[in-house]
Each structure stands twice: as C-alpha cells, then as structure tokens.
Amino acid sequence: MHFMFLRELKLFQRLRVLLPNIWRLLFRRHKDITAIMLFLYLVYEILNFKEDPSKRNASLSGWSRETPRSIADYLDPGQDTAIVVPRHFCQSKAFLTIAVCSYVHHFERRQNIRKLWGNTTDFNYSSFVKLHGHLKGKYLDVLPERLELYSEYLSGQGDSLKASIRIVFILGRRNLASLLENEAVASEAEKYNDVIQENFMDTYNNLTIKTIMLLKHISQSCVNSTAYFFKCDDDTFVNVPNLLHFLLGGTIPVNEVTANYHYLKTYRVTSARKRLTARREVMYGRQYCNVRPITNKYNKWYMPSYLFRGAVYPQYLCGSGYLLSIDVVPRLYKASLSTKLMHLEDLFVTGLCAEKAGIKRTNHPLFRTTYPYEWDEQCALKGSFTMHRAKDWIMWDAWKQVTNYSSKCPPPKKTSNRIFPWGNVVRLSPFFSSKSTLFI
Numbered sequence: 001m002h003f004m005f006l007r008e009l010k011l012f013q014r015l016r017v018l019l020p021n022i023w024r025l026l027f028r029r030h031k032d033i034t035a036i037m038l039f040l041y042l043v044y045e046i047l048n049f050k051e052d053p054s055k056r057n058a059s060l061s062g063w064s065r066e067t068p069r070s071i072a073d074y075l076d077p078g079q080d081t082a083i084v085v086p087r088h089f090c091q092s093k094a095f096l097t098i099a100v101c102s103y104v105h106h107f108e109r110r111q112n113i114r115k116l117w118g119n120t121t122d123f124n125y126s127s128f129v130k131l132h133g134h135l136k137g138k139y140l141d142v143l144p145e146r147l148e149l150y151s152e153y154l155s156g157q158g159d160s161l162k163a164s165i166r167i168v169f170i171l172g173r174r175n176l177a178s179l180l181e182n183e184a185v186a187s188e189a190e191k192y193n194d195v196i197q198e199n200f201m202d203t204y205n206n207l208t209i210k211t212i213m214l215l216k217h218i219s220q221s222c223v224n225s226t227a228y229f230f231k232c233d234d235d236t237f238v239n240v241p242n243l244l245h246f247l248l249g250g251t252i253p254v255n256e257v258t259a260n261y262h263y264l265k266t267y268r269v270t271s272a273r274k275r276l277t278a279r280r281e282v283m284y285g286r287q288y289c290n291v292r293p294i295t296n297k298y299n300k301w302y303m304p305s306y307l308f309r310g311a312v313y314p315q316y317l318c319g320s321g322y323l324l325s326i327d328v329v330p331r332l333y334k335a336s337l338s339t340k341l342m343h344l345e346d347l348f349v350t351g352l353c354a355e356k357a358g359i360k361r362t363n364h365p366l367f368r369t370t371y372p373y374e375w376d377e378q379c380a381l382k383g384s385f386t387m388h389r390a391k392d393w394i395m396w397d398a399w400k401q402v403t404n405y406s407s408k409c410p411p412p413k414k415t416s417n418r419i420f421p422w423g424n425v426v427r428l429s430p431f432f433s434s435k436s437t438l439f440i
Contacts, residue, residue: 056295075216081198081213086196097218098165099169102233103202109234110234113234132252135411138269139269146247206343211349228324235388237402251275253383255383257372280328281327283328285317285367286369314352331357369388382402
C-alpha cells in the first residue's frame with residue numbers, strides 16, 4: 001500500500017511538471033476539447049487514487065476457488081458432446097465462416113441476423129460498390145492474385161462477385177428451460193440447419209466454455225473447407241461486404257465519420273501497405289493494451305486474484321467481433337487445453353491462448369465496440385466492419401441505415417484534423433481498471 005502511494009505521488013509530481021507544457025502545446029488549437037479531456041482525466045485519477053488493485057479477494061459467482069479450471073472438465077476433446085449440430089456441417093466450401101454466440105432464449109436476435117446482415121445471398125460482396133462506389137479512387141480495389149487464390153470460394157466477377165459464407169449460431173442450455181423452449185430450439189435447428197447446441201449451462205460467465213467448444217467444432221470440421229473464421233455476438237452488426245473486401249486485399253474508404261476512428265498509420269487507405277496480403281496467422285479485431293484487472297466485485301468484469309494474479313492483462317481483442325485465418329483456430333483450441341480457464345472469454349482466447357500459441361493480435365480501427373451516436377450513425381455503420389450493442393430494434397435500424405444506398409457518405413474534409421498521433425489502439429494506462437474504450 002505504501003509503495004502504491006509513492007508511485008501515485010511520483011505520477012502526480014511528473015504531471016505537475018509535464019502538464020503546463022502539454023497545455024501550452026494543445027490549448028492553442030483545441031481550447032475547449034483539450035480542457036475537457038484533461039479535466040476528465042484528472043478527475044478519473046483522483047477518484048481512483050484510493051483504490052487498491054491488490055484487493056481482489058472476493059469470490060466470483062460461478063467461478064469460486066474450487067471451480068475446476070481445466071477445459072477437460074467441461075468438454076472431451078475426443079468425443080462429440082453436442083446436443084445439436086447442423087447436418088453436413090462444414091462439408092461444403094465457405095470462404096468465411098461466421099459463428100455467432102447466442103443464448104437459447106435469443107430466438108428473435110437470431111431471426112434478425114438471418115433476415116438482415118446474415119442474409120448473405122443479398123448482402124454479399126456486390127453490395128460493396130453500392131456502399132462505396134462514389135468514393136472510387138479513394139480506396140484500393142481487391143487484389144487479382146487473391147481473387148485467383150480463393151477462386152474456389154468465389155463466383156461471379158466484378159460488381160457481381162459473390163463469396164460463399166457459412167453462418168452458425170452456438171448455444172448452451174438454459175437453466176430451468178421449459179419443455180416448450182427446448183422443443184423450440186430443436187425445431188429452429190431442424191428448420192434452419194445453422195445451430196450448434198452444447199450441453200453446458202449458458203451464462204455470461206461461461207462464455208469462455210462456449211467459445212472453446214465453438215473452436216473445437218471449427219477445428220475438427222471446418223479447417224479444410226473454409227479460409228477465414230469470424231466470431232461475434234448476437235448483438236453485433238456485421239458489415240459483411242466490407243469484411244469481404246478487406247479479406248480479398250482491398251481497403252475500406254474513409255468517410256467524414258470514420259476518419260475519427262483512424263490514426264496516423266491506418267488513415268492513408270490508398271497505401272498498398274494497408275492491404276491484407278497474408279493468408280495465415282491472421283488475427284484482427286479491436287485490441288486492448290495495458291488493461292488492469294477490475295477490483296470492484298460488483299462489476300461485470302471483476303477479476304479475482306485467484307483467477308489472474310498479474311497486474312496487467314496481456315494484449316487481447318474485444319470479444320464482440322474478431323477475425324482469424326482458419327489456421328489460427330486449431331492453434332487457439334490446442335492452447336486452450338493447457339491454459340487455466342477464466343470467465344472473460346476475449347481475454348482468455350485472444351489474450352492468454354493467443355500469447356501461448358505465439359499468434360500476433362492486430363488492431364483494426366473499423367472493429368467498433370460501441371454503437372454510434374445518432375447524428376453520425378449511418379456513415380459509421382457503412383464505413384466499419386462491426387458495431388456492437390445493436391440489440392433488437394437497433395439491429396433493424398442499423399440495417400436500414402446501411403442498405404439505404406441512395407444516401408452517400410462524403411469523404412473527410414481536407415481541413416479536418418482528426419488524426420491522433422498516439423493511435424487508435426486502446427492503450428489504457430496501467431492506472432485505469434476498465435474494459436471501456438476511452439476518448440475514441
């Protein structure tokens with residue numbers, strides 16, 4: 001405790017020296033914004049000054065000290081443990097397999113996805129030109145060599161190009177589920193042939209188990225029939241045409257809203273260095289860096305010390321949506337078999353397991369973890385890969401905004417000064433104890 005006080009005191013002393021210089025540098029150009037940001041930062045530091053990060057001794061519901069932490073206690077790698085699996089699962093070719101983590105009672109959300117962004121018969125690569133054709137010349141087209149490389153997964157040409165896409169939903173069991181609810185899931189799986197249901201209690205704190213079971217299915221069935229894998233939640237809106245354009249080597253044009261999402265290294269989307277050229281060891285998403293465990297036992301993301309003893313989490317990707325080349329999936333699954341479980345799925349899979357497997361995580365600013373404000377909603381959705389927290393009617397609204405092809409998003413103004421030199425990767429200070437994105 002005394003050591004932590006000295007550390008905080010030294011930080012305060014450094015701020016006293018640095019702040020006047022920083023203030024003079026920034027205040028000249030952005031008086032109001034700079035003042036507000038610095039004020040909020042100082043208030044946050046003061047409010048968290050008395051918090052002792054070492055006090056994480058409270059037990060976590062569902063993950064007590066006695067809870068088994070080997071994945072072998074929850075799934076058998078050599079056995080088929082699923083209650084429901086799609087018929088002929090992964091026997092056909094798919095350029096992109098999208099797996100959506102859902103809950104038994106979220107039938108309406110799954111229906112919305114099937115009707116909206118998951119209707120890849122209509123919402124496929126051909127929609128990219130409808131979204132961005134007016135910005136031709138301000139982004140890079142797909143690479144001919146990647147079209148040839150993945151030709152077995154593609155049909156059509158030019159603006160009529162279409163990629164084969166597979167969408168599957170993964171569920172667990174609901175506690176005290178009624179017979180009617182179980183029958184509804186069975187009927188849904190039979191009708192749509194896109195449901196995997198595993199025999200475990202489906203809660204937020206068991207999301208890690210759900211995702212590992214998903215990786216098991218993909219590793220055992222899909223490695224030879226798909227090129228890329230995308231995992232998301234059922235409240236994530238996915239801009240499928242943008243994802244396909246990126247996977248085929250193109251870049252996504254910047255509009256007046258998404259310019260705010262970029263930083264110096266990603267803003268210049270007409271540079272060939274911004275293309276995806278790799279076909280292996282691809283792992284993209286919204287990256288978090290230097291995040292400290294949350295000490296408030298009432299917080300959704302509280303981390304007791306018996307589950308994670310470190311002071312800072314490894315780099316990881318937000319679980320609302322991340323993209324992998326198919327070779328990464330079995331490597332993550334293998335690493336999970338020898339890594340002690342924890343309840344935070346994104347940290348476990350894309351942080352601890354990815355680190356053990358030696359897989360580099362790469363940030364991309366178009367994976368968005370919050371839903372946009374109303375005044376810039378349409379261009380944010382059209383110019384991004386994902387938008388999280390698009391629940392129920394919001395998902396419908398997002399769909400209407402994106403497919404309003406008559407409404408065009410203008411490029412950023414040349415006088416815009418929105419590029420932050422420190423980057424868009426979420427580099428939270430070690431003094432922050434939050435999974436939230438700050439000031440971006």
